[in-house]
Amino acid sequence: MKPLGPVPPQFEAIEGELAVGGRKASALVREAGGTPLFVYSRAAIAARMEALRAAMPERLAIHYAMKANPYGPLLEFMADLVDGLDIASGGELDLAREAGYLPREISFAGPGKRDGELTAAIRAGVTLNLESENEAERALDIGRALGVAPRLAIRVNPSFEMRGSGMKMGGGAKPFGVDEDRVPALARQIVDAGAMWRGFHIYTGSQALDAEAIIETQGQVLDTAARLAQEAAVEVPHLNMGGGFGIPYFDKDRPLNISAIGAALAERFAELPPVLAETQFAIELGRYLVGEAGVYLTRIVDRKESHGATFLVCDGGLHHQLAASGNFGTVVRRNYPVAIANKFAAEAEEEVNVVGCLCTPLDRLADQAMLPRADVGDLVAVFCAGAYGASASPASFLGQGPAREMLV
Numbered sequence: 001m002k003p004l005g006p007v008p009p010q011f012e013a014i015e016g017e018l019a020v021g022g023r024k025a026s027a028l029v030r031e032a033g034g035t036p037l038f039v040y041s042r043a044a045i046a047a048r049m050e051a052l053r054a055a056m057p058e059r060l061a062i063h064y065a066m067k068a069n070p071y072g073p074l075l076e077f078m079a080d081l082v083d084g085l086d087i088a089s090g091g092e093l094d095l096a097r098e099a100g101y102l103p104r105e106i107s108f109a110g111p112g113k114r115d116g117e118l119t120a121a122i123r124a125g126v127t128l129n130l131e132s133e134n135e136a137e138r139a140l141d142i143g144r145a146l147g148v149a150p151r152l153a154i155r156v157n158p159s160f161e162m163r164g165s166g167m168k169m170g171g172g173a174k175p176f177g178v179d180e181d182r183v184p185a186l187a188r189q190i191v192d193a194g195a196m197w198r199g200f201h202i203y204t205g206s207q208a209l210d211a212e213a214i215i216e217t218q219g220q221v222l223d224t225a226a227r228l229a230q231e232a233a234v235e236v237p238h239l240n241m242g243g244g245f246g247i248p249y250f251d252k253d254r255p256l257n258i259s260a261i262g263a264a265l266a267e268r269f270a271e272l273p274p275v276l277a278e279t280q281f282a283i284e285l286g287r288y289l290v291g292e293a294g295v296y297l298t299r300i301v302d303r304k305e306s307h308g309a310t311f312l313v314c315d316g317g318l319h320h321q322l323a324a325s326g327n328f329g330t331v332v333r334r335n336y337p338v339a340i341a342n343k344f345a346a347e348a349e350e351e352v353n354v355v356g357c358l359c360t361p362l363d364r365l366a367d368q369a370m371l372p373r374a375d376v377g378d379l380v381a382v383f384c385a386g387a388y389g390a391s392a393s394p395a396s397f398l399g400q401g402p403a404r405e406m407l408v
């Protein structure tokens with residue numbers, strides 16, 4: 001037997017069945033027209049935002065990193081909840097504009113920005129988080145050609161990284177940002193060129209569950225921003241402090257202590273060095289805002305035995321939920337939280353392997369999991385599916401095509 005990850009606490013049973021947004025899974029599937037289906041809960045996202053606002057200092061803006069989930073209705077819903085949107089491609093810029101975000105609320109990071117993407121962003125008035133000197137030069141050239149002062153910030157590749165983060169994106173040789181020691185010269189150059197200087201973006205990692213590690217990193221981010229600004233003799237109108245707030249996916253993962261983070265940040269804000277006294281601060285979060293609000297529902301199409309093991313074969317799989325299969329940046333495969341949705345209140349009574357419909361041994365949704373007795377026609381729920389699900393999985397693999405999505 002292998003443990004399952006923890007089901008997010010907000011999910012309840014109605015008449016024994018998993019409910020999302022107060023509605024039974026089977027009813028949601030019927031309304032959507034079938035499985036596989038991603039369901040995202042407005043109430044869960046709103047509650048998460050409310051708790052976060054309560055924990056963080058008022059001065060701290062909260063941005064949504066839309067790569068976590070770019071589903072249109074969800075993006076529109078987020079627009080009323082967050083203070084800004086972080087994008088990482090021209091395609092995301094188009095989706096953001098369609099969802100009603102204002103250009104000045106949007107910042108655009110990410111390596112490999114094409115000239116066409118830079119042009120669209122500069123023309124719209126979106127802030128660019130520059131990833132290199134080359135990109136800075138191209139942005140300044142495009143701004144000159146358009147007769148527009150581009151809004152420019154520098155993404156810093158800091159000399160430190162976040163302890164215990166699931167995916168490291170700072171420290172050492174990285175394709176992201178400009179190495180710390182070259183930042184002051186570039187900042188000076190951008191200001192002297194007459195661009196609209198916006199400040200720094202310092203992103204150090206993702207999926208951290210250790211509040212102390214995040215507190216330590218945020219302190220280093222503030223120190224670094226202050227030092228770089230002083231060296232360059234520039235102001236810091238805006239500082240994107242990164243994010244990295246994680247969610248519990250696996251057995252023994254504990255929820256992040258956000259009140260500790262908020263309290264430490266409030267202390268730091270109370271004693272800022274003069275160079276940061278007027279700065280607007282932001283964090284950018286993806287999975288923390290939406291990850292636990294989503295459930296992936298897939299129907300069992302076969303139940304079979306092999307060498308004493310039971311397999312529940314579903315109509316979905318890794319082509320929609322790559323991360324749950326263990327193939328999206330994990331070293332050792334562990335089980336996400338999984339349940340039989342229409343038997344949510346029932347006792348676990350047998351060990352089964354839940355697999356997808358793809359003809360590859362990689363397509364596993366739960367290994368050796370204890371679940372209630374389930375049969376053909378029952379619904380499997382994979383939790384923590386609100387981030388890096390539909391848009392981060394190879395939906396075309398084996399000709400399967402995309403899942404349905406729904407915001408309730």
Ligand SMILES: *Cc1c(COP(=O)(O)O)cnc(C)c1O
Nearest residue numbers: 065068203206207284285286287
């Ligand atoms: C991926 C990414 C995020 C979002 O990460 P989460 O772990 O989903 O919060 C935020 N900022 C940048 C720069 C990223 O690359």
